[in-house]
Amino acid sequence: MSPDDLSARFRDLLVERFELNPADIHPDARLYEDLDLDSIDAIDLTIVIRELTDKKVTPQEFRDVRTVGDVEREIRRLLDAD
Amino acid sequence: MSAGLASRAESLRRSAIAGACFLSFGILAAVGACLALPLLLVFTRRADREARVRGLASLGFRLLIRMIETGGLARINVCSEGVPDLSGCLLVANHPSYLDAVVLMAHLPHVNCVMKASLLKHPLFSPFTRLGGYIASGNGEPEKLIEACRQAHARGEPVLIFPEGTRTTPGQPLRFRRGAAQIALRAGLRVVPVIVQCEPAALTHGHPWYRMPDKRIHLVIRFAPPRDVADFAGQGAQPANNARLARQVTRGLENYFIRHLASKLHDAPPPP
Numbered sequence: 001m002s003p004d005d006l007s008a009r010f011r012d013l014l015v016e017r018f019e020l021n022p023a024d025i026h027p028d029a030r031l032y033e034d035l036d037l038d039s040i041d042a043i044d045l046t047i048v049i050r051e052l053t054d055k056k057v058t059p060q061e062f063r064d065v066r067t068v069g070d071v072e073r074e075i076r077r078l079l080d081a082d
Numbered sequence: 083m084s085a086g087l088a089s090r091a092e093s094l095r096r097s098a099i100a101g102a103c104f105l106s107f108g109i110l111a112a113v114g115a116c117l118a119l120p121l122l123l124v125f126t127r128r129a130d131r132e133a134r135v136r137g138l139a140s141l142g143f144r145l146l147i148r149m150i151e152t153g154g155l156a157r158i159n160v161c162s163e164g165v166p167d168l169s170g171c172l173l174v175a176n177h178p179s180y181l182d183a184v185v186l187m188a189h190l191p192h193v194n195c196v197m198k199a200s201l202l203k204h205p206l207f208s209p210f211t212r213l214g215g216y217i218a219s220g221n222g223e224p225e226k227l228i229e230a231c232r233q234a235h236a237r238g239e240p241v242l243i244f245p246e247g248t249r250t251t252p253g254q255p256l257r258f259r260r261g262a263a264q265i266a267l268r269a270g271l272r273v274v275p276v277i278v279q280c281e282p283a284a285l286t287h288g289h290p291w292y293r294m295p296d297k298r299i300h301l302v303i304r305f306a307p308p309r310d311v312a313d314f315a316g317q318g319a320q321p322a323n324n325a326r327l328a329r330q331v332t333r334g335l336e337n338y339f340i341r342h343l344a345s346k347l348h349d350a351p352p353p354p
Contacts, residue, residue, distance in 0.1 A: 017325045039224040040264040044325040059225070 006052065006079075007072055013048045014068075027069030035068075045071070053078045089296040096294035099153040104291055107146045108206060114142060115209040123213070132215035133192055133239075139210045143188035156181065156284075156299040160189050165305040168274060169238040172231070172266045172311075175276035176256065176339055177244040180285040181301055182278040186242055189303075194234045196227070196243040196261070217241070219261060227261075231269040241271065245335065252283045256340055263331035266311035267324050273314065275306040275335070277342045277352055304342075306352045314338065 011025050020035055031037045037045065046059050049071070055078045065071055118138055126134050150156050158181075173193070175186060187193060199221040202211045217230040234241050245262035266273050279302045282295040289295075314334030315327055342352045 017323060019326055019329050038260055038264070039220075039222060040228070040261065040268070040328070041325050043224055063222075 003076060006075060010048070010052060010072060010075060011068075013051070017044060017048060025068055027067060027072065029068045030066055031068065031071070032066075049075060049078070055081075092296040093294055096155060096296065097292045099155055100150075100291040100294050103146065103149040103153060103155070106149060107142070110142055110145060111206050111210070114138060115206075119209055119213065131213065135210060135214040136193070136216075137191045139214055140188055140191040140193075142210075143184045146184055147188050150181070154298060155294065156301055158185055158301045158303075160185060160303045160305075162189075162305040165274070165307055168240040168305075168308070170235045170271065171240050171274045171308050172262065172269075172271040173240055173242045173274045173276050173305075174262045174266075174335060175242065175244055175303075176250060176278050176343065177246050177248070178250045178252075178278055178280045178283065178286060179299075179301065180249065181299070182280065182303060183244070185301065185303060186276070190240060190242070192239055194239045194241045196231070196241065196265070198248075220247075224264075228265060228268045231265045231271065235269055235271050240274075241265075242276075245332070249286045251287055252289075256336060256343070258332050258336050258339075260328045260332045263311065263314075263328040263335065264324070267327055267331065271311070272308040273311045273335075274308045275338060275342075275352070277304045277306065277339065278302070279304075279343060279347050281347055300347060302347050304352050 011022065014020050014025055014035075015022050018035070018037060018041060024035060029035055031042075031045070042059050042062065046057050046062060049055075049057050049062070052075055057078070062071070062074065065074060119135070122134055122138060123131065147158065151158065168190070173186070173190075175182065177183065183195075187195065194215070194217060196217045196219050197211065199218040202208060202216065202218050204211065217227060217234065219227055231241055243262045243265065245258040245260075246256070247259045247261070250256065262273075265271065281300050282297070283289050284295050284299045285291060311331055312327070315330040316334055
């Protein structure tokens with residue numbers, strides 16, 4: 001999957017899982033403040049990331065992730081680790 | 083004396099009584115923590131300990147309420163007739179006043195409660211909140227929160243949560259955070275809406291104990307029958323998607339409360 005495809009797939013999943021408005025999702029959007037995710041949603045976010053990367057990830061690894069762009073970078077990092 | 087001045091004087095008199103009540107309660111809590119808690123720790127089995135500590139806290143709250151009622155500060159009605167066993171349910175309550183939490187914990191001696199992590203560090207209350215096994219929220223450990231609620235459910239304890247996350251801001255629209263819905267969905271608890279009405283506003287943000295209203299507070303707490311959490315999600319809910327379902331349930335709960343809070347104060351249970 002190309003980085004663009006991956007981003008698109010990730011954003012679709014965000015919209016579907018968290019009822020977000022696609023227009024609100026951009027790399028600088030902050031997950032908690034701008035997109036109104038809560039700490040329990042963060043568990044589901046790691047599930048989304050697991051689905052996209054097929055890697056086992058824990059919420060702890062994503063503790064420092066703040067924005068949509070941060071998550072996308074993490075996903076790419078996980079995939080590049082192969 | 084003008085009406086305004088009389089009202090100020092009455093408000094001041096009530097604030098003085100409230101101050102005396104809370105001061106007595108603080109002393110009671112300190113004495114309880116120094117004398118009763120150690121005895122309880124020595125003489126109870128480990129398995130019973132948390133329930134006993136909560137029972138002791140509940141007793142303290144009953145005494146506080148007795149003082150508040152005797153002082154003429156508040157008239158309190160708790161209406162739970164027709165509501166069956168609450169064990170293992172999630173009690174979802176709005177939180178207009180400090181008083182409602184006190185009344186609920188006094189009324190339900192074995193209730194567990196999801197509380198701000200800061201309350202578990204409170205210098206006066208932490209001996210009780212920690213040893214009582216109350217459940218912390220907002221400390222960045224959501225999995226522990228869900229698991230603690232699941233265990234409380236398994237032990238048959240009712241779990242009380244205030245989905246606003248803090249006391250209601252008077253004059254602002256009711257706004258629930260999603261924690262209550264998330265817990266009910268993920269830990270598998272049935273939901274009991276607990277509707278709290280308080281007139282006039284008292285012991286809330288902007289109404290501290292030293293600014294009591296100039297007349298007696300009327301607090302009415304009504305329990306609705308337990309329901310499946312998904313009932314609040316309405317049509318078109320997707321059972322497989324907890325994050326989305328939590329949003330739908332939260333909106334459903336908010337609307338339920340807004341509807342029932344709009345009615346005048348009365349002592350009948352809300353319809354299911």
